[in-house]
Amino acid sequence: MTLKSLALAACLTATAGMGFADGHAKLKVGMITTLSGGGAGLGIDVRDGFMLAMKQAGDTGIEVVIEDDQRKPDIAVQLADKMIQSEKVDVLTGIIWSNLAMAVVPAATAQGKFYLSPNAGPSALAGKGCHPNYFNVAWQNDNLHEAAGAYANTADYKNSFILAPNYPAGKDALTGYKRQYSGALSGELFTKLGQTDYAAEIAQIRASGADSVFFFLPGGMGISFLKQYADSGIDLPVVGPAFSFDQGILQAVGPAALGVVNTSQWNKDIDNATNAAFVETFQAEYGRLPSLYASQGFDTANLLISAAAKADVGDADAFRAALKAADFASTRGDFAFGNNNHPIQNIYVREVIQEGDIFTNKIIGTALENHADVYAADCAN
Amino acid sequence: MSLILLAEQLLNGLQLGVMLFLMAAGLTLVFGVMGLINLAHGSLYMIGAFAAAAVAGVTGSFVLALAAALCAAAAAGALVEILIIRRLYHRDHLDQVLATFALILIFSEGTRWIFGSFPLFLNIPTYLSGPVTLPGGIQYPLYRLTLIAIGLAIAGGLFLLISRTRLGIQIRAGENDREMIAALGVDISKLYTIVFALGAALAGLAGALVGAIQSVQVGMGEPVLILAFVVIVIGGIGSIKGALIGAILVGLTDTMGGVLLPALFKTFMEPSTAASAGSALASMLIYILMACVLIIRPTGLFGAKA
Numbered sequence: 239m240t241l242k243s244l245a246l247a248a249c250l251t252a253t254a255g256m257g258f259a260d261g262h263a264k265l266k267v268g269m270i271t272t273l274s275g276g277g278a279g280l281g282i283d284v285r286d287g288f289m290l291a292m293k294q295a296g297d298t299g300i301e302v303v304i305e306d307d308q309r310k311p312d313i314a315v316q317l318a319d320k321m322i323q324s325e326k327v328d329v330l331t332g333i334i335w336s337n338l339a340m341a342v343v344p345a346a347t348a349q350g351k352f353y354l355s356p357n358a359g360p361s362a363l364a365g366k367g368c369h370p371n372y373f374n375v376a377w378q379n380d381n382l383h384e385a386a387g388a389y390a391n392t393a394d395y396k397n398s399f400i401l402a403p404n405y406p407a408g409k410d411a412l413t414g415y416k417r418q419y420s421g422a423l424s425g426e427l428f429t430k431l432g433q434t435d436y437a438a439e440i441a442q443i444r445a446s447g448a449d450s451v452f453f454f455l456p457g458g459m460g461i462s463f464l465k466q467y468a469d470s471g472i473d474l475p476v477v478g479p480a481f482s483f484d485q486g487i488l489q490a491v492g493p494a495a496l497g498v499v500n501t502s503q504w505n506k507d508i509d510n511a512t513n514a515a516f517v518e519t520f521q522a523e524y525g526r527l528p529s530l531y532a533s534q535g536f537d538t539a540n541l542l543i544s545a546a547a548k549a550d551v552g553d554a555d556a557f558r559a560a561l562k563a564a565d566f567a568s569t570r571g572d573f574a575f576g577n578n579n580h581p582i583q584n585i586y587v588r589e590v591i592q593e594g595d596i597f598t599n600k601i602i603g604t605a606l607e608n609h610a611d612v613y614a615a616d617c618a619n
Numbered sequence: 620m621s622l623i624l625l626a627e628q629l630l631n632g633l634q635l636g637v638m639l640f641l642m643a644a645g646l647t648l649v650f651g652v653m654g655l656i657n658l659a660h661g662s663l664y665m666i667g668a669f670a671a672a673a674v675a676g677v678t679g680s681f682v683l684a685l686a687a688a689l690c691a692a693a694a695a696g697a698l699v700e701i702l703i704i705r706r707l708y709h710r711d712h713l714d715q716v717l718a719t720f721a722l723i724l725i726f727s728e729g730t731r732w733i734f735g736s737f738p739l740f741l742n743i744p745t746y747l748s749g750p751v752t753l754p755g756g757i758q759y760p761l762y763r764l765t766l767i768a769i770g771l772a773i774a775g776g777l778f779l780l781i782s783r784t785r786l787g788i789q790i791r792a793g794e795n796d797r798e799m800i801a802a803l804g805v806d807i808s809k810l811y812t813i814v815f816a817l818g819a820a821l822a823g824l825a826g827a828l829v830g831a832i833q834s835v836q837v838g839m840g841e842p843v844l845i846l847a848f849v850v851i852v853i854g855g856i857g858s859i860k861g862a863l864i865g866a867i868l869v870g871l872t873d874t875m876g877g878v879l880l881p882a883l884f885k886t887f888m889e890p891s892t893a894a895s896a897g898s899a900l901a902s903m904l905i906y907i908l909m910a911c912v913l914i915i916r917p918t919g920l921f922g923a924k925a
Contacts, residue, residue: 274727274728274731275727275837275838278731278736278837279736279737279738282736404895404898404899404902409895412891423890426890426891426894427881427894427898428881428894428895428897428898428899429898430877430898430902432842434829434833434834434839434842435631435635435829435832435833437631437634437635437760437763437874438628438631438874438877438878441624441627441628441631441878442624442878444624444627444758445621445623445624457834458738458833458834458836458839459834461738461833461834461836462832462833462834465742465743465831465832465833465834466760466832466833469743469748469749469750469760469762469832470750470758470760471749471750471758471760486737486738487737487738487834489737489740490737490738490739490740490834490835490836491740492740492742493742494742
């Protein structure tokens with residue numbers, strides 16, 4: 239065998255290999271999510287929900303690359319660049335935090351990539367900054383807070399004390415609550431992001447003469463607040479979005495959360511076949527109950543699978559139309575996108591209950607029906 | 620603003636202060652005696668909280684949980700000192716920062732590996748839960764009062780330890796001249812291990828005590844560590860008295876600033892803007908305090924002359 243034919247053989251094998259790779263993975267998706275550090279529980283839930291849907295779908299020709307952003311915007315940006323340039327992904331997904339989403343999403347969609355958000359829904363990407371290639375499968379950030387405000391009206395609260403961390407999503411939260419709530423405010427507080435001691439705030443709540451408390455303190459901040467609030471002896475009703483009451487943290491709050499009302503677009507008792515199967519298989523696969531984040535990851539994957547079955551990602555217009563059709567069985571029941579590619583959906587009122595040793599939520603009503611976000615009107619999609 | 624609210628906030632500030640003191644005491648001792656910057660001190664706080672949550676989960680006893688926190692943190696501290704820190708005393712501060720920062724990452728991911736990514740449950744025991752009514756009609760949680768008492772008792776104990784015991788004499792001597800006390804026949808490496816383990820145990824105890832009213836999760840130590848560094852810079856590095864005064868100053872400034880500034884801003888601003896601007900400025904207050912102290916006394920309030 240001559241050198242020339244050896245080289246030719248090598249070339250042929252190389253191209254054959256590439257051909258095989260092309261034929262096998264017809265769509266590559268890059269997941270950038272938080273898997274270490276504080277807040278890793280959310281990313282892990284999204285990833286597990288997403289991968290469960292992938293596993294159930296079998297061989298869809300979708301290849302998933304997962305990377306950990308450590309909740310740091312700079313790392314998320316590096317990962318996105320790497321995924322777009324060297325991994326050549328077609329679709330990005332996975333980001334939990336709004337500040338990371340703002341750093342990654344506009345650049346990715348500008349490069350013609352699709353982005354499916356399984357969690358963060360900053361207002362800047364829902365209104366004027368919307369993009370045809372950006373789809374949010376979870377909610378616009380304000381939605382759950384608006385629902386809490388709507389619930390406060392039906393519960394006849396007249397004088398709420400409201401608090402949230404001093405950062406963009408915290409300000410959106412209070413704005414969202416006030417948009418729907420029609421009573422008066424006995425106090426409005428911004429806490430430090432990552433604050434763990436709420437003694438000073440609780441003392442102010444006690445002195446304020448409020449008849450109810452609305453708070454948005456996601457993750458560990460909510461655990462601290464609820465434990466300290468329960469110990470303070472104040473028994474005003476508390477309402478908040480689901481982020482302080484998700485399945486991942488309820489066990490850490492314990493009895494202090496019992497009976498607290500919170501708002502969510504999903505719960506494990508939403509009555510449809512997809513949801514029942516999701517809750518059961520998730521528990522079997524991972525040995526824990528799914529959270530709303532897991533349901534969002536699961537829905538995101540199923541949306542992607544449905545679109546990939548209809549259209550080739552190479553034909554961006556057809557793929558976009560297939561995503562927009564949202565032709566998949568959601569854990570939330572009916573699912574549709576508005577003109578800004580954010581969901582139009584029911585937001586439910588849940589109450590924390592105890593089932594055996596496990597603290598969990600049950601739906602007690604609907605706060606807002608077929609609710610779309612207020613920013614949709616500014617979107618020129 | 621009512622007097623009752625003000626008094627309650629003073630207690631809150633004091634409570635935050637004494638818990639910060641438990642963290643800062645170990646940090647300042649280690650820095651003063653061994654000249655070591657230990658960034659991994661926050662990890663020891665986390666280890667204490669996790670050990671307490673694990674033991675409380677199995678036994679249901681809060682006292683056993685606290686004992687476990689003390690032991691686990693002291694053991695982790697001694698182990699780290701013997702295996703790693705001992706090799707760093709003669710290196711410069713940058714190497715120490717690098718190595719102890721690596722320890723933070725190792726401890727954090729190790730804890731996640733053992734306990735998972737979701738926060739653990741650790742609650743106040745029933746006999747300490749609920750509020751009590753203090754003179755003047757102040758409703759105040761009993762647990763927080765207990766924290767103040769424990770913190771002050773430990774401060775007193777540490778003061779006696781440093782001023783009245785042989786170990787205390789050795790620690791003070793070690794701060795002044797470590798070559799000389801080694802020459803006098805004191806086993807300096809044993810002394811270092813003891814001091815490090817003592818500091819670690821205090822951090823672990825703080826983690827367990829505070830973990831019961833906060834969230835026991837990976838990475839819980841780092842925000843406290845930053846405050847503890849502010850405390851020892853204000854108090855003067857190496858001084859236990861400075862750590863106590865500094866901690867209470869920081870606790871009061873942080874709490875009262877967070878309450879009074881937004882209230883002050885509300886007198887001339889629209890409520891929503893006042894809340895936001897007030898809390899933004901309040902979160903800077905302790906650093907402003909630190910800067911002011913450093914301008915007036917560059918070595919801190921009770922720091923030895925540089």
